[in-house]
Amino acid sequence: MFYIDGKWVEAGQATVHPEDRGYNFGDGIYEVVRIYNGRLYQWDAHLTRLFRSAREIRLSLPWSADDLTRLATELLVKNNLTEQDDSVLYLQISRGAAPRVHDIPNGIKPVIMAFVRPKARPVEDLKKGWTAQLIEDIRWLRCDIKTLNLLGAVLVKQYAKDAGAQDSILHRNGIITECSSSNLFAVKNGELHTHPATHLILHGITRQVVIDLAKANGIVVHEKAFDIAFLKQADELFLTSTTAEVMPLVSVDGEAVGNGRPGPVTTRLQALFEQHIYDSVLV
Ligand code: PMP
Numbered sequence: 001m002f003y004i005d006g007k008w009v010e011a012g013q014a015t016v017h018p019e020d021r022g023y024n025f026g027d028g029i030y031e032v033v034r035i036y037n038g039r040l041y042q043w044d045a046h047l048t049r050l051f052r053s054a055r056e057i058r059l060s061l062p063w064s065a066d067d068l069t070r071l072a073t074e075l076l077v078k079n080n081l082t083e084q085d086d087s088v089l090y091l092q093i094s095r096g097a098a099p100r101v102h103d104i105p106n107g108i109k110p111v112i113m114a115f116v117r118p119k120a121r122p123v124e125d126l127k128k129g130w131t132a133q134l135i136e137d138i139r140w141l142r143c144d145i146k147t148l149n150l151l152g153a154v155l156v157k158q159y160a161k162d163a164g165a166q167d168s169i170l171h172r173n174g175i176i177t178e179c180s181s182s183n184l185f186a187v188k189n190g191e192l193h194t195h196p197a198t199h200l201i202l203h204g205i206t207r208q209v210v211i212d213l214a215k216a217n218g219i220v221v222h223e224k225a226f227d228i229a230f231l232k233q234a235d236e237l238f239l240t241s242t243t244a245e246v247m248p249l250v251s252v253d254g255e256a257v258g259n260g261r262p263g264p265v266t267t268r269l270q271a272l273f274e275q276h277i278y279d280s281v282l283v
Contacts, residue, residue, distance in 0.1 A: 022094025
């Protein structure tokens, strides 16, 4: 069941207004939330980021955090996911429908849409890792807002695929930012390096969990920009996201990272992350 604008509908019955600004402009925001064992993981952090995204695009939401929590819980129940592991919840809010003009129409009513879908944890990939291709970051300058306008991300991901890699590592004038739909970490001499949470990257929820876990376990973290030369000399690389978790990157542009297998710091963080999942949702 999909939830759209106050109604519960099957996928085939869902309709979008032709002048919905999400549809016309990508004018809206969204979140993707992990569900482990039928429980929302890091829900409060996702809500906080959603409300921040709304403020940043000047979208005032008629729903409270409690309203959205009720909606998420109802989605799980309606889709019989209360006991089921490995799902994701997608929630988007478009600015709504109005005759097409670029500036923000007065009195426009936001349209909310949400669904849940079973999605397995990428257990095999987590052991093997992914390959990556270095690609120029062609996105806009407010990557900290989780907006529906994802064409830049679509293209850089496709460029990576065209080059035979599984994901892209993005750089702006030689400075590494993040990946097409995840944050990037480099490991050098046992310490973590990642781009600071500025307007040039999405402030990933998984990124923050990993930083906190690393610090709590004595791993030094540098939230400081680094360049391509540093990336190419990293001992280990991994990306983080809600669906990919802590995913090792084993090659960049066809060259092995380290010995071409997931490294010890990455593997340790994967174990810490997995423990964190269980501690969070299996209470
Ligand atoms: N960066 C970008 C560009 C993303 O789209 C995402 C989300 N898929 C992330 C980072 C990771 O964020 P999170 O850990 O909150 O999923």
